[in-house]
Amino acid sequence: MLFTDLGLSEPILRAIAEEGYTSPTPIQAKSIPAVLKGGDLLAAAQTGTGKTAGFTLPILQRLTSSKASSGKRLLRVLILTPTRELAAQVQESVVTYGKYTGLKSTVIFGGVGANPQIKAIAGGLDILVATPGRLLDLMSQNCVSLKDIEILVLDEADRMLDMGFLRDIKKILAVLPKQRQNLLFSATFSTEIKALADGLLNAPELIEVARSNSTNEAxxxxxxxxxxxxxxxxxxxxxxxxxxxxxxxxxxxxxxxxxxxxxxxxxxxxxxxxxxxxxxxxxxxxxxxxxxxxxxxxxxxxxxxxxxxxxxxxxxxxxxxxxxxxxxxxxxxxxxxxxxxxxxxxxxxxxxxxxxxxxxxxxxxxxxxxxxxxxxxxxxxxxxxxxxxxxxxQQSRKPRPAGSGGAPAKKAPAKRSSPPKRSFNR
Missing domain, CATH: 3.40.50.300 (P-loop containing nucleotide triphosphate hydrolases)
Structure with missing residues (x-):
């Protein structure tokens, strides 16, 4: 299978080709069509299987193929991640593969000054990547509105629960529009994840690629x-x-x-x-x-x-x-x-x-x-x-105050050489 078989637009395919990739990984081959259908998705995929592009690519496609109802630039996608590092990685994927779409995005997390993040949001966005703590901080200051969100992504949901973000997530969910597409990605289908999915997802499509207890043969x-x-x-x-x-x-x-x-x-x-x-x-x-x-x-x-x-x-x-x-x-x-x-x-x-x-x-x-x-x-x-x-x-797993930011490290931007033509794990 090739990326050209998945219903992605020319601007997105051009960006993928410039990165040197032609074939999707298994999680991408399954999740891209599922997200494009518009329904909810529950996916089990480990870090390194290509799950990030598995949701960023179809999200970019959905936003470019359906303009905001008002004609204005509205914040239509929220991607929540547990750590600063992962948030930066997701934002890098959005920027890399959305560079010819005209869509705007930014990433927010704790541990750094909020003013540049507030300014970026005020300038108008289509996609916001965030850690829960910093998002709640800016919501409490009325710096960000989630009333127009059409797609919600919970990335590495198992780690978010492990880090004590459940209360933060529930606060965020409470202000989102009831009608939206929900995408939940986790390394495992644990009891806690199933409970979260039951309360969040509506008749989701289930995808599982590589069991959580399997290791890469390479x-x-x-x-x-x-x-x-x-x-x-x-x-x-x-x-x-x-x-x-x-x-x-x-x-x-x-x-x-x-x-x-x-x-x-x-x-x-x-x-x-x-x-x-x-x-x-x-x-x-x-x-x-x-x-x-x-x-x-x-x-x-x-x-x-x-x-x-x-x-x-x-x-x-x-x-x-x-x-x-x-x-x-x-x-x-x-x-x-x-x-x-x-x-x-x-x-x-x-x-x-x-x-x-x-x-x-x-x-x-x-x-x-x-x-x-x-x-x-x-x-x-x-x-x-x-x-x-x-x-x-034990203490870190207790509910955290909204002002405690994201958690570990921001990914430093790095210019990488073009990989050979193959499937990619981003």
């Missing part, structure tokens, strides 16, 4: 058993001995991310951290430098890295295994995109043996293990308890 997965105290030296050894140029490293905590960056810098490995305690400017710089090849290692926590979209990222390292098994799939999904191969390495100490078993049970495969010479784990080491994420984030 990603080579490997476990390196190691003592907890030797994880940092082993990571430095792997980077230097293999001459890795670009590595996304996941840690369990913000403190762990900061500590690891300090250690890697002492080893001569250029590194920066990205997590919720970093300023917006620091996050933006870290992402921009990493994508530009100025950093070898970007060290991130789970929520901060959600939505990071880097073409042909070669290596992901789980410095700490995630407490929630599903997050393993999301983490390693940063690599192996758009048909390229990737490597996902996990450094596993005795504390994490049960976590590894849970991950292997989820993905239904036994992961290969390789002990690195000089870093052999002590067979007599005793496991120490690891605090569960549900305990660590």
């Amino acid at each position: 990603i080579a997965q490997l476990i390196h058993p190691v003592d907890r105290a030797k994880k940092h030296p082993l990571l430095a050894h792997l980077i230097q001995s293999n001459d890795w140029k670009q590595v996304l490293v996941f840690t369990r905590t913000k403190h762990g991310a900061n500590k690891l960056v300090t250690q890697l810098e002492k080893d001569g490995i250029t590194s920066m951290a990205i997590h919720g305690n970093k300023s917006q400017s620091a996050r933006t710089k870290a992402l921009a430098d990493f994508k530009a090849g100025k950093l070898t290692a970007l060290v991130a926590t789970d929520i901060a890295a959600r939505g990071i979209d880097i073409d042909q990222l070669p290596h992901v390292v789980n410095y700490d295994l995630p407490n929630v098994s599903e997050d393993y799939v999301h983490r390693i999904g940063r690599t192996g995109r758009a048909g390229s191969n990737g490597v996902a390495v996990s450094l596993v100490c005795v504390d994490e043996h049960q976590m590894l078993k849970d991950i292997e049970k989820l993905i239904k495969q036994k992961l290969p293990q390789e002990v690195i010479a000089g870093f052999e784990p002590d067979p007599n080491a005793v496991a120490q308890p690891i605090q569960l994420r549900s305990q660590q984030h």
